[in-house]
Structures are given as C-alpha cells and as structure tokens.
Amino acid sequence: MDLIRDVLDNQLVDRNQHKIGKADGIILELRDNQPPRLAYIEVGMPTLMGRLHPRLQRWIIALEQKWGAKHSEPLRIPWSKVLDVGIDVDVDLEGEATTALTWEKWLRENVISKIPGGG
Amino acid sequence: MKRLRIIIFGFLWLPTLLTACSRPSSADEVKKELQTINSWATTAHMVGEAWRKGNVPTPYAKTTLQKAQKELHKEADTLEKKASGKEQEILLKHLQNLDQLISQISKAVEQKDYNAIAQPLQELATEEQAVSALAKASEQP
Amino acid sequence: MNKILMIALGILTSIGGFLDVGAIATAAEAGSEFGYQLIWAILLGTICVIFLVEMSGRLAAASKHTLADAIRERFGISFYIIPLIAEVFVDFLVLAAEIGGVCIALQLVTGISFQWWALPVAFAIWILLWKGTLGLIENGISTLGLITLVFVFATFKLHPSLTQLGAGILPTLPREDVTHYLFIAVSILGALISPYLFYFYSSGAVEDKWDEEYIGVNRMIAGVGMGFGSIVSLGVLIVAALVLHPKGIQVDSYEQAALMLTETFGYWGFILFAASLGIACFGAALEVSLDTAYIVAQTFGWNWGESLHPKEAARFSLVYTVFVFLASLLMLVGIDPLQLTLFSMAITTLTLPPVILPFLVLMNDKSYVGEYRNGWITNSVLIFTIALAFILAIVAIPLEIIGG
Amino acid sequence: MASREVHLELLLGKEVLDSTGQEIGRLEEVQAKQSGEDWVIYEYLVGPAARLERLSAWALGLAILRLFGAHKVRRGYKGYRVPWDQLDLTNPEKLRLNCSLDELKTISEKLEAED
Numbered sequence: 001m002d003l004i005r006d007v008l009d010n011q012l013v014d015r016n017q018h019k020i021g022k023a024d025g026i027i028l029e030l031r032d033n034q035p036p037r038l039a040y041i042e043v044g045m046p047t048l049m050g051r052l053h054p055r056l057q058r059w060i061i062a063l064e065q066k067w068g069a070k071h072s073e074p075l076r077i078p079w080s081k082v083l084d085v086g087i088d089v090d091v092d093l094e095g096e097a098t099t100a101l102t103w104e105k106w107l108r109e110n111v112i113s114k115i116p117g118g119g
Numbered sequence: 120m121k122r123l124r125i126i127i128f129g130f131l132w133l134p135t136l137l138t139a140c141s142r143p144s145s146a147d148e149v150k151k152e153l154q155t156i157n158s159w160a161t162t163a164h165m166v167g168e169a170w171r172k173g174n175v176p177t178p179y180a181k182t183t184l185q186k187a188q189k190e191l192h193k194e195a196d197t198l199e200k201k202a203s204g205k206e207q208e209i210l211l212k213h214l215q216n217l218d219q220l221i222s223q224i225s226k227a228v229e230q231k232d233y234n235a236i237a238q239p240l241q242e243l244a245t246e247e248q249a250v251s252a253l254a255k256a257s258e259q260p
Numbered sequence: 261m262n263k264i265l266m267i268a269l270g271i272l273t274s275i276g277g278f279l280d281v282g283a284i285a286t287a288a289e290a291g292s293e294f295g296y297q298l299i300w301a302i303l304l305g306t307i308c309v310i311f312l313v314e315m316s317g318r319l320a321a322a323s324k325h326t327l328a329d330a331i332r333e334r335f336g337i338s339f340y341i342i343p344l345i346a347e348v349f350v351d352f353l354v355l356a357a358e359i360g361g362v363c364i365a366l367q368l369v370t371g372i373s374f375q376w377w378a379l380p381v382a383f384a385i386w387i388l389l390w391k392g393t394l395g396l397i398e399n400g401i402s403t404l405g406l407i408t409l410v411f412v413f414a415t416f417k418l419h420p421s422l423t424q425l426g427a428g429i430l431p432t433l434p435r436e437d438v439t440h441y442l443f444i445a446v447s448i449l450g451a452l453i454s455p456y457l458f459y460f461y462s463s464g465a466v467e468d469k470w471d472e473e474y475i476g477v478n479r480m481i482a483g484v485g486m487g488f489g490s491i492v493s494l495g496v497l498i499v500a501a502l503v504l505h506p507k508g509i510q511v512d513s514y515e516q517a518a519l520m521l522t523e524t525f526g527y528w529g530f531i532l533f534a535a536s537l538g539i540a541c542f543g544a545a546l547e548v549s550l551d552t553a554y555i556v557a558q559t560f561g562w563n564w565g566e567s568l569h570p571k572e573a574a575r576f577s578l579v580y581t582v583f584v585f586l587a588s589l590l591m592l593v594g595i596d597p598l599q600l601t602l603f604s605m606a607i608t609t610l611t612l613p614p615v616i617l618p619f620l621v622l623m624n625d626k627s628y629v630g631e632y633r634n635g636w637i638t639n640s641v642l643i644f645t646i647a648l649a650f651i652l653a654i655v656a657i658p659l660e661i662i663g664g
Numbered sequence: 665m666a667s668r669e670v671h672l673e674l675l676l677g678k679e680v681l682d683s684t685g686q687e688i689g690r691l692e693e694v695q696a697k698q699s700g701e702d703w704v705i706y707e708y709l710v711g712p713a714a715r716l717e718r719l720s721a722w723a724l725g726l727a728i729l730r731l732f733g734a735h736k737v738r739r740g741y742k743g744y745r746v747p748w749d750q751l752d753l754t755n756p757e758k759l760r761l762n763c764s765l766d767e768l769k770t771i772s773e774k775l776e777a778e779d
Contacts, residue, residue: 001695022333050674158508173527
C-alpha cells in the first residue's frame with residue numbers, strides 16, 4: 001500500500017458512507033528494532049494547516065479554541081478501524097459520534113437552525 | 120473599497136508596471152479621446168432616438184443621457200489640463216455644444232416632450248459628423 | 261431514464277450555465293470595437309471549454325470523484341492550496357460581477373440604481389440555494405436561459421455578410437489599437453474558459469450520481485451544450501458588430517450595450533436584452549456560489565450537496581450563505597459592474613494554469629479514470645490548452661495595464 | 665525505550681541525507697504492509713524531485729515526470745528504494761540514512777532485482 005498516494009489526503013467515509021473528513025495526517029509509531037507501525041489517521045484543520053505552515057496551525061488552533069464549538073483537537077482514528085483503502089478510505093466508525101463532526105454539529109445547532117428554513 | 124482595489128492592483132502588478140513603461144504617443148491619445156467623445160455622443164443620440172420611438176423606458180433614457188454627459192465632461196477636463204493649442208480649442212467648443220444639446224435632449228425626455236427632442240437630435244447629428252471629421256483628420260500625420 | 265430525454269435535459273442544463281456576465285460583456289465589447297475580427301477568440305475558447313468540461317464530467321463519471329477531490333487526493337494539500345485559493349478569490353470577483361449583471365438588468369428596466377438591488381438580488385440567490393434542489397436550479401435556470409436565443413434571432417434578422425463573418429474565423433491583428441485588441445481577446449478567453457464550470461460540472465455530476473453509463477451522455481452535453489452557449493456569445497458579438505460598431509459606439513458600460521437590440525425588435529428588444537442579461541447572470545451567480553461551497557467542502561471532506569437540507573450539510577450551506585452576501589457588498593459600495601467584469605476575466609486567466617494542469621495527470625491516471633483515459637486527441641488538445649493558459653496568464657497583466 | 669510518534673505527512677518532501685551527509689533526494693512515498701494485526705512500514709522511496717519543490721508544485725511535477733517517463737521515476741531510475749531499517753526518522757527535521765549512498769545503491773538494485 002502506498003501511504004502517500006492511497007491514504008494521505010483521501011476522503012474518509014464512515015460506516016454509513018457519510019463523509020467525515022479527509023486523511024489530513026498519518027501518525028507512525030517508532031519502535032526499537034522493529035519497523036514503524038501505522039498508529040492513527042488524523043483528521044482536523046490544525047493537522048492540515050500544520051502541513052502548510054506552523055504559524056497557520058497556531059492561528060487555526062487559537063481561532064477554534066476561542067470561537068464557536070471551542071474544539072480544536074484533531075480526531076485520531078486508530079489504524080485498526082480502517083476497513084478498506086480504495087479511492088476513499090472506509091473506517092469502521094459512526095461519524096456523528098466522533099469529534100470530527102463537532103463543528104458541523106455546532107453550526108447546525110447554533111447557526112443553521114436559527115435561520116428560517118434551516119431547522 | 121477603491122483603496123483596496125488600488126492596493127490589490129498595485130500588489131499584483133507592480134513588477135509589470137516597472138517593466139512595461141511604454142507610453143502611447145500623444146497623437147494616439149488624441150485619437151483615442153476623439154473616439155471616446157464620438158462614442159458617447161452617438162450613444163446619447165441613439166438613446167434619444169430610441170426614446171422618441173418609444174423603444175426604451177424613460178428612466179433608462181434619463182440616466183444614460185446623464186452618464187453620457189458625465190463622460191463627456193471627463194473628456195473636457197482632461198483636454199483642458201493639457202497644453203492649449205488651436206485643435207484643443209476647437210474640440211472644447213464642440214464638447215460644449217454637445218453638452219448643451221444633450222442637456223436639451225435630457226430636458227425633453229424629462230418632460231416627455233416628444234416634439235422638443237427632434238431639433239436637438241438633428242443638431243447632435245451634425246456635431247457628431249464634425250467630431251468624426253476631426254477624428255479622420257487626426258489620422259493623417 | 262430515457263437516454264434521449266437525459267441528453268436533452270443535460271444540454272438544456274449547460275446552456276444556461278455557459279453564458280454569463282463575462283461572455284456577454286466581452287462579446288459586446290469585442291463586436292462594438294472590432295466588428296467581426298474577434299470571432300476566432302470565441303471559437304477558440306469554446307473548443308477549449310468543451311474539452312475541459314467533457315473531461316471534468318468523465319472524471320466524475322468514471323471515478324465518482326469531483327475535480328477538487330481528485331486534485332487534493334492526487335497532489336496533496338501543498339499543491340492543491342494554490343488552485344483552491346485562486347479559485348475562491350476568482351469566484352468572489354466573478355460572483356460580484358454576476359450579481360452586478362442582475363442588478364444592471366433591473367436598473368435598465370426600473371431606472372433604480374444598481375446598488376440598491378445588490379442585497380435583494382443576493383437574497384434571491386441565497387433563498388434559491390437554501391430551499392431549492394440541484395435539479396430545480398439546473399433545469400429552471402437553463403430553461404429560462406433560452407431567452408438569450410434572442411441574440412441569435414437578431415443575427416438572422418440583421419443578415420450579416422457571410423464572407424465577412426468567415427474572415428473573422430482566422431486570427432488577424434488590427435491595424436491600430438493592437439494592445440487593446442489583444443486585451444479583449446484575452447478577456448474573451450478568460451470569460452469562456454471559466455474554472456468554476458469545471459468544478460461545478462463535476463460536482464453536479466457526482467451529486468447526480470453519474471456512472472460509466474453517462475460517459476456518452478457527458479460527451480453530448482459538453483459538446484452540444486457548450487457549443488450552443490457559444491453560438492449565443494457569437495450572436496452578441498455579431499449584433500454588436502452590426503448595430504453599434506458602424507456608429508462608433510464603443511461599449512464602456514452596460515447602458516450602451518442595452519441599445520443593441522432596440523433597432524431590430526423595438527421596445528421588446530430592450531426588455532429582452534435586460535432579461536437575457538439578468539437571467540444569464542442570475543443562473544451563473546447560483547452556479548458560482550454553489551461552486552465555492554462545493555470546493556471548500558470538498559477540500560476538507562465535509563458533507564456536501566445542494567439537494568441536501570441545510571442542516572444535513574451545515575458547513576457547506578454556511579459557506580455559500582456567507583459568500584453570496586459578502587460578494588454582494590462589492591456591488592453595494594458601487595464598483596462599476598462592467599469594469600469589475602473585465603477585471604475579473606483578466607484575473608481568471610491568471611489562475612488557469614494551476615487549474616488546468618492537473619487535468620493532464622488525472623485524465624491519464626488509471627486509478628481514477630481506468631479505461632476512460634484520454635486518447636491522443638484529447639491529450640493533444642489538453643496540452644495545447646495548457647500552453648494557451650500559460651501564455652494568457654503571462655500576457656494578461658501587461659495587457660491590462662497597456663491596453664485595458 | 666518508550667515508543668515515539670512521528671507525523672508522516674510532515675516528512676513528505678523532506679530532504680534525505682546519507683550517513684556521510686550527502687543529499688540523496690526527497691522523501692516521496694512510503695509503503696506499508698500488513699504484519700499480523702498491525703500495518704507496518706517496510707520501504708521508503710526517496711526521489712530526485714528536489715528542485716521542483718521550490719515551485720511548490722512538487723507533487724504535480726513528479727506526476728508529470730511519471731507520465732512522460734513512464735514509471736522510471738518510481739522504479740528507482742533516479743530515485744532509491746530505502747528499506748525501513750536504513751532510514752532514521754527520530755529527528756524529523758533531519759532525515760538520515762544509516763548507510764552511505766553507495767551502499768544504498770547496492771541495496772536498491774538488489775530490491776529491484778528481487779521484484
């Protein structure tokens with residue numbers, strides 16, 4: 001499996017084929033005298049921004065902490081939850097139950113539902 | 120907002136501005152001016168004519184005539200700023216005439232006076248011809 | 261669904277989407293200033309856009325991925341960020357210009373200044389996006405968009421000389437005003453090869469659940485639909501060349517362009533011009549707003565879909581909501597709509613290389629398009645288009661300064 | 665020693681030096697395979713795309729190179745296949761091989777021959 005081509009930046013879909021984000025980062029676990037193990041896939045704006053510039057990452061964390069849902073922690077999906085790596089990455093999770101959708105839910109409840117026709 | 124646009128413009132195009140310093144010659148400039156004057160004078164004419172035939176709504180005719188006048192004023196201003204010469208004076212005189220005629224047409228439109236518009240429209244046509252004759256003359260070196 | 265009906269619907273859909281404020285403005289300006297001489301630019305732009313739209317649709321049908329998804333996944337965020345930022349910025353300018361086009365159309369008819377219309381128009385766009393479905397937007401707007409055919413009818417009524425028309429097919433340089441001529445040529449190409457079309461079209465295809473069966477349909481829609489839109493643009497250019505050019509009227513504002521149909525159709529000509537401008541721009545404004553929401557949502561992997569209820573795609577719906585109202589502010593403060601249109605067309609050409617270049621890779625990558633990879637003809641046209649995009653991007657700014 | 669975490673996405677495109685400090689290319693791709701319950705890394709691809717990255721069109725340039733030069737870039741034509749135990753990831757800012765360039769060449773060719 002080619003991690004950069006097939007996993008990094010690919011769409012993550014949950015058990016119900018709902019989009020929960022993109023594979024913004026891949027975390028390896030280094031071990032002594034053993035090959036590095038694939039530990040997690042990371043999903044979140046800070047992870048993504050960190051790849052562009054560390055300062056962007058700090059800004060986005062500060063912004064996400066201060067406003068709205070006040071949540072900036074990226075979601076870590078253990079590699080054992082990965083079901084299939086095709087064009088999309090299928091994971092054995094319930095999207096709504098994870099923190100990947102914290103902002104989506106916050107906006108839904110606090111902004112969208114307040115606009116007429118959005119409830 | 121205008122300032123922002125200028126900043127954006129400047130930021131994007133500073134390098135090219137520095138390299139592209141070719142200025143159009145003054146003969147070209149005069150010709151461009153004559154073209155613009157002719158374009159707006161003809162626009163005013165066409166609007167007046169279309170209004171007379173009932174082809175355009177009155178509010179549109181009013182605002183467009185105002186716009187034509189404004190554009191012609193702009194041309195007159197740039198012309199005045201430049202060193203005076205005989206040609207400039209002739210052109211300024213024409214611009215004054217055009218301005219007056221368009222004012223008359225505007226007034227007729229405002230009062231919905233379909234009879235009063237015929238005369239200035241005709242005179243406008245004569246002025247246009249004079250301007251385009253000047254434009255043609257400026258093409259000869 | 262019956263295949264013929266599907267094709268017919270698809271073609272209808274693309275007609276409304278093709279013609280927008282940029283196409284009308286640049287064609288009117290070209291015809292009024294240079295007669296038929298710039299017909300070649302419309303034809304060239306049409307060929308490029310047909311091929312690119314066909315590829316966007318084929319990518320979506322074969323890989324079930326939108327263009328934005330595919331670019332980020334294939335090239336990673338550090339490349340994708342370039343076309344993304346470029347596209348959002350251009351969308352913003354173009355959306356403001358489209359809103360401006362609708363406002364001007366309303367000003368022409370009512371006499372009330374376009375600035376006053378900015379917020380009502382933005383609200384109308386937003387409510388359609390908020391409440392409507394993709395089908396309603398695609399089919400409704402493009403059916404109404406058939407009104408733009410008035411320019412084609414006017415062309416026939418004016419009996420243009422075919423030999424002179426034919427002379428415009430081959431590119432030639434004018435004797436004077438060369439830089440201005442080239443600037444308009446670049447603007448026409450920027451107006452026709454609009455990046456938002458590719459992202460929007462591929463997103464629409466994914467939302468409509470296209471699969472391999474649609475490859476043929478897609479080809480028809482891209483070819484006939486886009487070609488049809490180009491005929492309307494040509495109509496605008498020819499009518500402007502026949503009516504305004506001989507009088508020496510150069511289109512510097514929409515008020516002047518509005519006169520082009522009055523001699524042929526009288527009062528109705530004026531109304532039809534306003535209606536064509538208003539409807540084409542309104543349709544394009546809907547597409548550009550959606551396009552922005554699509555690409556932002558696809559960048560971050562959010563749930564997206566115009567046919568979803570806003571609460572099912574909260575972040576997606578919020579993006580277009582904010583975007584539409586922000587863009588309308590540019591009109592509210594009174595920036596000249598025609599100048600903004602021409603400006604955004606020139607900026608569009610700057611963004612073309614990073615948007616078009618990825619096609620070359622994606623459309624030849626088996627893991628995305630499988631057996632539906634580009635053949636040598638499509639690849640040749642694509643490489644030509646990429647070369648053209650680079651040339652346009654390089655010359656656009658110097659030309660804007662000297663000739664615009 | 666306790667296990668350590670590394671962000672793979674941040675290593676992508678980073679310069680790789682051999683044990684003598686000579687630059688050999690940039691990290692392009694990482695390959696993983698299943699090993700029991702886990703997925704582990706077994707090979708890195710270090711490629712020559714160094715110059716293109718400046719234009720930040722690194723990935724795109726690479727892809728176009730592959731398009732025209734078929735799979736040569738990937739198959740070690742100018743890049744190298746590095747087994748997991750030859751690349752030291754402990755300092756993500758400084759990716760270093762545990763061997764010299766010459767040794768790597770031999771290893772890379774051997775891997776190629778095995779395929």
